[in-house]
Amino acid sequence: MRSGCNTAARAAVCCLLAGLLALGSSYFDRPTGQPAKPISQDVRLGQFSQRSQIAPPAIPSGARVDAAIDHQGSRRASEPAYFSPAERQSSAPSFKFLGKVTEGDETLVLLYGGGRTLAVRGVGPVDDDYVVDAIGEAYVVLRDVPLGESQVIQLTAQEPTIETGWSAENTPRD
Amino acid sequence: MDNNRTLFTRLVTATLAMTGACLATAQTQADIHLDAATRNVGNDPFMTQYARAFYCNLPEDNNDIVIASRAWNNTTGTGANAQYRIPLTQIFDDVWFIGNHYVGQYLIKTPSGFVQVDSGNTANEVATFNFPAMQSLGLSASYPLNAVFLTHGHGDHDGGAQWLLTNLGARSYIGSADAAGKSYAPVTINSTDLSMRQMSIGGKTFWILPTPGHTPGATSAVLEVSDWGTTRRVLINGGQSMTNSIPQVAQYLDSIERTYSMAKALRVEGVMTPHIYWDGEGAKLNEINATGRTKPGQHIYGHESVMRQLAVARECSAAWLTQLDATRVINTWRVSWTKVMSGSPTANQVSAQVTNGWGPLAAQKVLFTVDNQMCTAMTNAQGIATCARSFTGLGTPSGPKKVTAAYLGSTTSDIVSLQSEDTVTITP
Numbered sequence: 321m322r323s324g325c326n327t328a329a330r331a332a333v334c335c336l337l338a339g340l341l342a343l344g345s346s347y348f349d350r351p352t353g354q355p356a357k358p359i360s361q362d363v364r365l366g367q368f369s370q371r372s373q374i375a376p377p378a379i380p381s382g383a384r385v386d387a388a389i390d391h392q393g394s395r396r397a398s399e400p401a402y403f404s405p406a407e408r409q410s411s412a413p414s415f416k417f418l419g420k421v422t423e424g425d426e427t428l429v430l431l432y433g434g435g436r437t438l439a440v441r442g443v444g445p446v447d448d449d450y451v452v453d454a455i456g457e458a459y460v461v462l463r464d465v466p467l468g469e470s471q472v473i474q475l476t477a478q479e480p481t482i483e484t485g486w487s488a489e490n491t492p493r494d
Numbered sequence: 495m496d497n498n499r500t501l502f503t504r505l506v507t508a509t510l511a512m513t514g515a516c517l518a519t520a521q522t523q524a525d526i527h528l529d530a531a532t533r534n535v536g537n538d539p540f541m542t543q544y545a546r547a548f549y550c551n552l553p554e555d556n557n558d559i560v561i562a563s564r565a566w567n568n569t570t571g572t573g574a575n576a577q578y579r580i581p582l583t584q585i586f587d588d589v590w591f592i593g594n595h596y597v598g599q600y601l602i603k604t605p606s607g608f609v610q611v612d613s614g615n616t617a618n619e620v621a622t623f624n625f626p627a628m629q630s631l632g633l634s635a636s637y638p639l640n641a642v643f644l645t646h647g648h649g650d651h652d653g654g655a656q657w658l659l660t661n662l663g664a665r666s667y668i669g670s671a672d673a674a675g676k677s678y679a680p681v682t683i684n685s686t687d688l689s690m691r692q693m694s695i696g697g698k699t700f701w702i703l704p705t706p707g708h709t710p711g712a713t714s715a716v717l718e719v720s721d722w723g724t725t726r727r728v729l730i731n732g733g734q735s736m737t738n739s740i741p742q743v744a745q746y747l748d749s750i751e752r753t754y755s756m757a758k759a760l761r762v763e764g765v766m767t768p769h770i771y772w773d774g775e776g777a778k779l780n781e782i783n784a785t786g787r788t789k790p791g792q793h794i795y796g797h798e799s800v801m802r803q804l805a806v807a808r809e810c811s812a813a814w815l816t817q818l819d820a821t822r823v824i825n826t827w828r829v830s831w832t833k834v835m836s837g838s839p840t841a842n843q844v845s846a847q848v849t850n851g852w853g854p855l856a857a858q859k860v861l862f863t864v865d866n867q868m869c870t871a872m873t874n875a876q877g878i879a880t881c882a883r884s885f886t887g888l889g890t891p892s893g894p895k896k897v898t899a900a901y902l903g904s905t906t907s908d909i910v911s912l913q914s915e916d917t918v919t920i921t922p
Contacts, residue, residue, distance in 0.1 A: 412905070413905040413910070417689065418689065418690050418752060418755050418756065418759070419689040419690025419691055419703070419756075420689075420690075420691070421690070421692070421701070421759065421760070422692065428759075430690065430755065430756075430759045432751065432752060432754075432755035434825075434903075434905040434910045435751070435754070435805075435827050435903065435905070435910040435911075435912045435913075436755075436902075436903055436905070436910075436912075436913060437754075437755040437758040437759045439759060447861075447902060448859065448861055448870065448902055449902055477686075477687040477688055477689040478688040478689070479686050479687075479688065480671075480685065480686065480688055480704070480706045480710070480745055480748075481741055481744070481745055482671060482685075482686075482706060482710045482745070483739065483741050483742065486710050486739070486742060487647075487671075487672070487674065487709070487710065488646060488647030488648055488672040488709040488710070488711060489647075489675075491648075491708065491709050491737050491742075492735055492737065493564070493648045493649070493650055493735070494560050494563070494564070494734060494735040494769060494772075
């Protein structure tokens with residue numbers, strides 16, 4: 321937290337100075353009578369349109385393949401992270417296989433992605449947003465209804481990324 | 495003069511606005527996730543004091559609270575910290591806790607014998623406390639300790655495993671990545687298969703989920719317990735603290751996300767964490783020993799609360815990961831709250847409000863279910879969704895008995911707005 325505060329404090333000072341300089345020049349350059357635009361809104365709209373132009377990954381046979389997904393679900397895009405959901409276009413979460421659960425005579429396939437958990441019973445609607453178009457022993461074809469996108473999810477176990485030499489002996493307790 | 499004053503006022507106002515905008519963009523990823531962890535707590539003082547503080551202890555640079563808790567690890571019942579011992583305490587119909595305020599074990603009674611979660615710090619501790627405790631609960635040749643489930647391979651969790659094997663013949667189960675070099679010949683749970691699966695351990699069904707991160711072989715689980723005769727599901731977290739290694743913390747983050755999904759899918763309502771200080775179970779145990787078990791039991795935090803705690807943990811680990819690696823951009827999980835509006839449903843409509851720690855959620859879809867009758871509506875600027883339709887039989891004795899409002903969540907590249915729902919009973 322200390323380093324975060326220092327960073328924020330430095331940024332605040334820099335921004336204050338930059339803001340004064342920018343304001344001075346922009347104010348006097350602005351034609352008389354023209355209202356100043358809300359700068360933060362311009363930035364947001366610019367980033368939004370830039371993002372929407374990003375091409376999706378290649379989709380074999382019309383469906384996105386699970387193996388192409390970043391294992392950690394993290395993104396290294398240069399985007400700030402402060403927008404309300406209503407301001408933003410939805411993007412389909414990438415689902416991965418969590419496991420199978422047997423309840424009575426029924427076996428459910430559990431999928432997870434983007435904080436969402438789906439319990440798949442078979443072909444058909446999963447909920448209001450998702451439909452299973454096909455299911456096999458080793459795969460599920462899941463369609464995002466609002467976005468019209470499909471994803472092929474392999475029903476195989478993920479493997480962890482375990483560093484060489486990482487063991488219980490060399491990690492802190494608690 | 496007036497023009498100069500106006501110009502000056504504009505300059506000051508615009509400068510402040512620009513500075514504010516700059517500050518917003520200057521906020522680091524770690525700051526954003528720490529802020530999300532705070533907002534996701536939802537003004538819950540208990541979660542602020544425990545789960546929020548401990549899961550976020552590394553990114554907030556106050557690891558002191560974890561280090562200090564190690565002083566509570568009394569294994570002998572003697573000495574200056576003997577006060578931190580916790581006697582055998584019944585938490586569910588079939589589960590007892592024993593240990594101290596740093597770490598403890600859970601004794602589970604099954605029809606065929608005991609199953610224990612974690613094995614204590616040392617052979618002496620198990621011989622001194624756990625063995626007599628099990629005897630007091632009926633340990634015998636015909637009612638043995640069948641097995642021990644080890645959350646991971648640190649000594650404060652598996653230090654008594656050899657004693658339990660030697661003296662009671664109980665085999666321990668541990669994630670394979672933590673099994674190397676263990677003297678107690680554990681049965682291994684495949685840590686390289688991250689899928690959730692059911693497994694019988696000593697005759698007790700565990701939903702197992704390998705959750706590497708704290709250690710490579712850390713394993714979380716969900717169990718069914720009996721709480722005043724009601725079957726409830728509880729979560730055993732495989733290990734909480736994070737390391738300083740970026741790949742290990744990234745693995746931890748993935749594990750906590752999968753744990754969240756497991757708990758969601760199984761509708762987990764309670765917790766049984768070995769490190770009881772981490773999520774406030776120590777305070778609950780004190781309460782049980784002072785005033786007795788409540789109904790439902792103190793360890794039944796409620797499904798919403800368990801999920802919120804895991805979402806807080808997820809944000810804390812994202813904060814730590816982005817602090818270690820400032821180039822990472824990770825989307826933010828936001829807990830939402832859906833509430834069926836007071837007085838709803840009426841004869842002609844049903845309403846619910848969806849909010850989160852940032853305010854009301856506008857333009858979001860809410861699915862209403864009034865028994866078997868369904869409809870959907872979008873939230874307005876106040877986060878209120880209203881479905882205008884009549885529901886057959888509403889208000890009559892044979893009519894609908896409950897209404898559920900479910901917000902299915904939404905996902906953008908930056909923000910995951912988590913699902914939430916509310917169910918209320920209709921009284922005619």
